[in-house]
Amino acid sequence: MTGGSFRRHGWHLLALILASWATETAAHDYGSVPFDRQVALGAGAGLNNPFIRLTLIPTGLLAALWSGPGKRWMWPALIGGQIGGLLFAVYAPPQVVIVALATSILTALLVVLAWRLPWAVPVLLATIAGLMAMMVPLNGHDYGTLPTGIYLGLGAAMAGVAAFVAGLGSGLLKALPYPAMRLGLRITASWVAAIAIMYLAFVLRGDV
Amino acid sequence: MMYRRPLFGLTTMPVLSALFLVILTTAVEAHTGTGVIGGFASGLLHPIFGWDHVVAMVAVGRWGSFLGNPAYWLLPVVFPLVVAVGGAFGVLGVALPAVETGIALSGVVLGLAVLFAIRAPLWVAAIIVGVFAIFHGHAHGAELPEAANPFAFAVGFMIGTGLLHMAGIGLGLLSRLPKGSYLVRGLGAAISLVGGAFLFGLA
Numbered sequence: 007m008t009g010g011s012f013r014r015h016g017w018h019l020l021a022l023i024l025a026s027w028a029t030e031t032a033a034h035d036y037g038s039v040p041f042d043r044q045v046a047l048g049a050g051a052g053l054n055n056p057f058i059r060l061t062l063i064p065t066g067l068l069a070a071l072w073s074g075p076g077k078r079w080m081w082p083a084l085i086g087g088q089i090g091g092l093l094f095a096v097y098a099p100p101q102v103v104i105v106a107l108a109t110s111i112l113t114a115l116l117v118v119l120a121w122r123l124p125w126a127v128p129v130l131l132a133t134i135a136g137l138m139a140m141m142v143p144l145n146g147h148d149y150g151t152l153p154t155g156i157y158l159g160l161g162a163a164m165a166g167v168a169a170f171v172a173g174l175g176s177g178l179l180k181a182l183p184y185p186a187m188r189l190g191l192r193i194t195a196s197w198v199a200a201i202a203i204m205y206l207a208f209v210l211r212g213d214v
Numbered sequence: 215m216m217y218r219r220p221l222f223g224l225t226t227m228p229v230l231s232a233l234f235l236v237i238l239t240t241a242v243e244a245h246t247g248t249g250v251i252g253g254f255a256s257g258l259l260h261p262i263f264g265w266d267h268v269v270a271m272v273a274v275g276r277w278g279s280f281l282g283n284p285a286y287w288l289l290p291v292v293f294p295l296v297v298a299v300g301g302a303f304g305v306l307g308v309a310l311p312a313v314e315t316g317i318a319l320s321g322v323v324l325g326l327a328v329l330f331a332i333r334a335p336l337w338v339a340a341i342i343v344g345v346f347a348i349f350h351g352h353a354h355g356a357e358l359p360e361a362a363n364p365f366a367f368a369v370g371f372m373i374g375t376g377l378l379h380m381a382g383i384g385l386g387l388l389s390r391l392p393k394g395s396y397l398v399r400g401l402g403a404a405i406s407l408v409g410g411a412f413l414f415g416l417a
Binding site: 056118189192193196197199200201203204205206207208210211213214 | 299355368
């Protein structure tokens with residue numbers, strides 16, 4: 007082999023040897039993870055995601071404080087939004103996080119103001135919250151790249167966050183039926199809105 | 215005397231003294247946030263460890279409790295929200311003129327409002343509180359480090375701000391006691407004086 011020929015073929019040979027050593031990437035390889043562990047992983051990812059918490063806590067507070075005729079439709083709307091998010095997350099741009107935080111701020115401010123809302127507004131907000139909450143963690147993941155258990159865990163965690171806040175708020179209002187309790191929940195909503203505003207600034211600055 | 219000899223138009227002794235003091239100085243450690251930088255504790259302590267912020271936030275709660283329903287809860291709702299907006303401006307580097315003056319002035323104005331138990335219309339009170347809140351939020355936002363955990367920082371920051379308001383509301387409730395209003399108004403005077411000290415560079 008002449009020097010020129012080594013330069014031509016030797017590097018190809020070296021690359022071939024190195025390639026033969028390479029193993030399949032282990033990132034996001036959930037194939038060997040048991041189903042219950044997949045669900046736990048999905049739920050953990052959902053509960054640890056600030057965007058999900060900030061999007062769904064105001065929804066829960068709205069469900070606790072709003073007492074319109076269409077209240078029961080908030081939950082199917084939330085689940086429907088999640089299913090929509092599951093389907094459309096792959097098409098969503100990364101800027102979806104900004105829309106998620108804007109939804110959080112809007113919902114929290116409506117809770118603070120305690121306006122009489124037409125039933126469609128809370129139902130629509132619940133749909134958007136479910137849609138955003140699912141789109142944010144799944145953004146960038148193609149269909150079928152995650153096992154079913156992860157999706158299930160994520161969905162359960164999201165519904166759980168909203169249901170926990172709504173249940174806690176409703177329970178407190180029933181146990182302590184004083185105007186101060188209602189005010190306390192509205193003040194909590196204002197703090198959530200303020201946190202979302204601050205977090206939005208960090209997102210826009212590129213810290214998140 | 216030797217030290218009276220002029221050196222470049224100055225006497226030697228003061229120059230040497232100044233030089234000696236400069237040698238003694240160490241690096242300033244204010245706002246390094248060592249150990250708690252960018253987390254929940256950092257956010258929580260940020261509004262609590264600045265007296266100019268503390269007095270204004272407590273004064274908001276106190277003034278709100280003087281104004282009665284709905285101001286006693288509405289002002290502490292408006293203030294953190296607008297603080298967050300100001301903080302966002304600060305984080306994003308949006309310039310705001312005379313921030314420190316605005317903060318000091320907030321202590322003076324809100325303290326005087328408590329001292330004289332001014333019964334301003336709700337919308338006027340909300341605007342006054344909101345305008346000052348922008349300055350407070352901007353100062354915090356501009357001073358923020360690259361937060362290691364922005365969510366934890368934001369949560370801590372808002373809880374710290376809210377707790378200060380609650381402290382103000384709690385102190386304002388003292389006015390329901392016999393002679394309590396004198397105590398609360400006296401605290402308003404103290405807040406105003408602290409604000410004045412910051413305004414004129416005495417603190």
